[in-house]
Amino acid sequence: VSWMRKKDLHILTSSTHTYTGDQRFSVHHPPDSDDWDLRISYAQPRDSGIYECQVNTEPKINLAVFLHVTAARAKILGSQEAHVRKGSTISLSCVVNFHAPSITWYHGTSVVNFDSARGGISLETEKTEAGTSSRLLLTKATVSDSGNYTCVPAGAIPASVQVYVINGEHPAAMQTSGQWSTGSEQLLLMLLVTLALLLNKFPLSYSTLPQRRRRPGIEIPARTMTMMVSEQQQQSLFCR
CATH class of the missing domain: 2.60.40.10 (Immunoglobulins)
Known part of the structure; x- marks a missing residue:
């Protein structure tokens, strides 16, 4: 399982390994589970965009998630x-x-x-x-x-x-x-x-975006996540 940032086609994580110099990004995979969670510490508005979870099966499975980070205001x-x-x-x-x-x-x-x-x-x-x-x-x-x-x-x-x-x-x-x-x-x-x-209790709102097939495989409709966060908070994107 890999996580990719779509705006620059950067592979952020693959399996439990991280492939970015930005130490705010990490992957969490509990043992004996199907969860592969991309975690972004100190999330910032510049982190907004589409992230894609890719499952290396045959056929391949892709899940796109749009993250919108809104800075907290006093x-x-x-x-x-x-x-x-x-x-x-x-x-x-x-x-x-x-x-x-x-x-x-x-x-x-x-x-x-x-x-x-x-x-x-x-x-x-x-x-x-x-x-x-x-x-x-x-x-x-x-x-x-x-x-x-x-x-x-x-x-x-x-x-x-x-x-x-x-x-x-x-x-x-x-x-x-x-x-x-x-x-x-x-x-x-x-x-x-x-x-x-x-x-705090319901931080995420989801909406289904039109399904797009760009290559052979199974592509799950994208989800939209909108959060108001501060630079002290951590955001997780879930892939199951």
């Missing part, structure tokens, strides 16, 4: 702008639907310094089955706290929010005591957690 809850009263608490929550090893916050182009002379800066990180959340808190907000805040999880596309610290009320997007003014954010968080759980 999301900061709420709108893209937050207006906060001077002296109140700035509360920014960032979520990703996988276990990010680290999440870094930036204020402008500088990493948020929790040991700065300003004080009153803290971070709450939580990891659940649904993924990772990071909450940045800045107490006693001042005008100098205004600006762009960016959440940068390892292995995901960052997310940003623009914060304005003002003296008066702003009816459109005001935070009060570190909380959003409406219950819509709680509903949004519940929906995001539910979606993340569904993605």
Whole structure:
């Protein structure tokens, strides 16, 4: 049994041997089984494409699988702008639907310094089955706290929010005591957690593509796999 990457006709594995310098690729074959699984560690969007499992029987059997890798994205809850009263608490929550090893916050182009002379800066990180959340808190907000805040999880596309610290009320997007003014954010968080759980439990969607016969043998209709993954995750393509 061999696995081939169709875009460059590169034989990645044959039997239990790997024939690529990219160490992210490997083959898994449990003893006394008919499973030959191509594994891609740290899957990236550039790994998208057609992979073909070839069984060296007579006639030959081929199974094509289309893998589409979508990079994971961070999301900061709420709108893209937050207006906060001077002296109140700035509360920014960032979520990703996988276990990010680290999440870094930036204020402008500088990493948020929790040991700065300003004080009153803290971070709450939580990891659940649904993924990772990071909450940045800045107490006693001042005008100098205004600006762009960016959440940068390892292995995901960052997310940003623009914060304005003002003296008066702003009816459109005001935070009060570190909380959003409406219950819509709680509903949004519940929906995001539910979606993340569904993605974790049912990560693959299959669709049958038209069968194509390019050479003698048995060619099984191709399957499409679509996954939202991070660069920290491993993807397996199954051949049985």
